[in-house]
Amino acid sequence: MRVLITNISPLRDEALYEELLRYVPAERQEKIARYGKPEDRRRSLGAGLLLEYGLRSLGCSLLSLMPGTETVHLVRGAHGKPELSGETGVHFNLSHAGDYAAAVFDEGAVGIDVERARRVNVNVMRRQFTAEENAYLQSGPDAFLWLWTRKESYCKAVGEGLHLPLSSFDVLENQVAGRTAPAAEAAEAETAVRKADAGEFYLYTEAPVKDYVLSVCAGHPITGCLVEKVDLRKLFDGIS
Incomplete structure (x- = not known):
């Protein structure tokens, strides 16, 4: 497993923004252009740059005719989760x-979520957590962000997204614990829970930079996972 994080603030420099835009494929460039706010465009570009950088280190590229790489394309899974084409x-x-x-x-299904510390009305969010998790929320101001990133990374790993009720599984331990959906849950939601519980998933959480929490989820125990900080201004140094 490799985990990367980068500060996108340098993309406020318009010249650098335009220079780095060529390292993401046309589809992402079009997606970026559709965002109305500059900060959203920078975030999308930053994520796209990390994707291309990480793929190249694994011998792949979303750009055509890159020497020494296999050209791949993004496709969508059953619930819209981006995946790579082919058998990479x-x-x-x-x-x-x-x-x-x-x-x-x-090498297998994986999810990640990074969040910035912010004020949250925990009482409004209680329905999203199990009874045990709600008790943990009282442990300190960072408890919500710790739980929330773990919930999000799990949903993204199993590919269910919003189809999976957040209160149907517990993330207090490093191995996700599935729970029985309440009788009142819709049939579709219950199906999603059963599908997600079909495999074992594990969590890892750290605070890689001040005021941010990051969690990853994978189908194997995650040990010694240190988030790698990279400078987006140097990602493609020496690459045309």
């Missing part, structure tokens, strides 16, 4: 928040 054996996931973008690469 490479799985990835992206996240961004505030001034940071993050990416994770692994």
